[in-house]
Amino acid sequence: MKREKILEVRDLEFSFRTYGGVVKSVRNVSFDIYAGETVGIVGESGCGKSVTAQSILKLNPEPPGFFGENSSIKFKGGEIVTKSEKEMRAIRGKDIGFIFQDPMTSLNPTMRIGQQIGEVLKGRTAGREALSRGQIRERVLEILKMVGITDVEKRYRQFPYELSGGMKQRVMIAIALVGNPSLIIADEPTTSLDVTIEAQILELLQSLQEKFHTAIIFITHDLGVIAKLCDRVMVMYGGKIVEKGSVEDIYYQTKHPYTVGLMNSIARLDLDKSVDLKPIEGTPPDLFSPPVGCPFAVRCEHAMNICYRKLPEYFEVSDGHQCMCWLQDERAPGVKLHTQLMDRREG
């Protein structure tokens, strides 16, 4: 079965001009998103995951930010990079929805909830298709019910400050969904929430996805959330995708030392106190002047000479599983990263 490709990102580069120089936040990132799937982007702060997501909707401020020369983002065949702000406004909310990280600050505090959701629908439909006020209201109430808000008539008239964190995040999801988008970008939607509320929100996203068959790009630093929700995963480090593949590939056939490092740093529930966590020593690279070689080389315990001198290419580990690491080269010494990981797991 050939799946429909809705997003094609090629050689995406995004940098910011600052007083200290140019920060290369995203460097040569390419990936595809297919209809109805959930793709996770995982990485630590500053690895470029949010900038990648926001550049899909051109939400990064330009200037100081700017795209690289060869960057191309094609959404359903149309190039995004060259679109004007006006054209982008027609895409945001309608074709691509965005759920922001912090529901406390991303809602307009002076607008009622209903208005805020309805605003998405207002400018979207023109001429004969234009929705009347009553139709918009109905649609908003319907979507509020769908995201699990009770007492919708009352909530419709309330302001964001009257709602709890989890409730606000539900409103954010409603805003992202109301235009019936084919792609939703969720930028750490549950990071600021409690575990029990996080579980509710994740469950909600999953059920809504089944219903609407929307593709989701899910950005997080929590490997647990990815495991629960995603079909495919991209691991980002230093502005690059260092490993990507299906969830099973990434968790059970881990190939990149950074991904292994991430897995080893988590205090898994089944880990005994006597076993030390194995942190990744050092700190992420400085993106003002990213290293010539592999960005992870200085923190990598398996780094070889070539790692410092030349940027690794993508090696195809198996169908759809790619890894940007010289260890995958046939001339490299065989390091059994994966078995190390499994040994730890089994203790």
Place this chain on the structure above:
Amino acid sequence: MEPENKDDILVKAEHLSKFFQISKKAVLKAVDDVSFDIKRGETVGLVGESGCGKSTVGRCLIQLYTPDQGKIIYDGKEIKGLTSAERLSFCKKVQMIFQNPYSSLNPRMTVSEIISEGIRIHEKLSEQEKKEYVEELLLKVGLNKEHMSRFPHEFSGGQRQRIGIARALSVKPEFIICDEPISALDVSIQAQVINMLKKFQKEEGLTYLFIAHDLSVVKYISDRIIVMYLGKIVETGGAQEIYKNPMHPYTQSLLSAIPEADPKEAKSKKRIILEGEIPSPINPKPCCRFAKRCRFAAKECFETEPVLREVSPGHKAACLMLDKTIPNM
């Protein structure tokens, strides 16, 4: 380090309560009649959702808040009646590591000033000795002496948290309250900080109260766990015991909500998703505070307030339905 005497209790809280008067009629009961003790050399984890009062407990213990009711006994002495000399030594023995490494360091002080502030008050050291001591502390937490004259804004979150830890360690405390020390940090940095805390505990026999909402980290680092819900302790017991055999419905759902970093387990795991959200702690009714969200709640849960009862040695839970044997997960 194993405590030499198993019953050597360092900190004891008895019927501790902290209320905040919000308006004439509204009282926010942040901590309501909470009792527990912490033995010398152990790590006690305190978990719960935001607003459950876990940070308030920590702040009461270190006297940032004065409790409204109940007492805190530290090393056999009630801290309310301390003389000023005793109080000074109490401040030296008990230290705190804060959640947010961005706001808990004074931006106008250099690292060496931040770290040596406590030493200046508690020890008499010459300038030279002080400098050497700060250097030694920085090395201990994985920074180096070049960092001494820098300001907090020049550091990353993980490095700042290290400065915060160096500050807490500088006066050689016995007991450290860690108030969500790692929740603002990245995964790989979290592990660095946890390992460091574990190392210092081993080397210096420290006692920790580890406050967090991340149950997997708490389970990993703690010997015993206290679970709080809306100002009350709902369950307490050994870390392994609570994890393997959670008795309170709230603990059960909290455990099941943890996203496991394993796709097969995560997708097959049966989750108990709690309905609704944590209710307001303002003027709570005298009943089980979890009743509204509880799967097993019966009529009596809305009428009587449950008390902590021992279910097995060292394992207590506050639930009226305990005898009706809650099916385990």
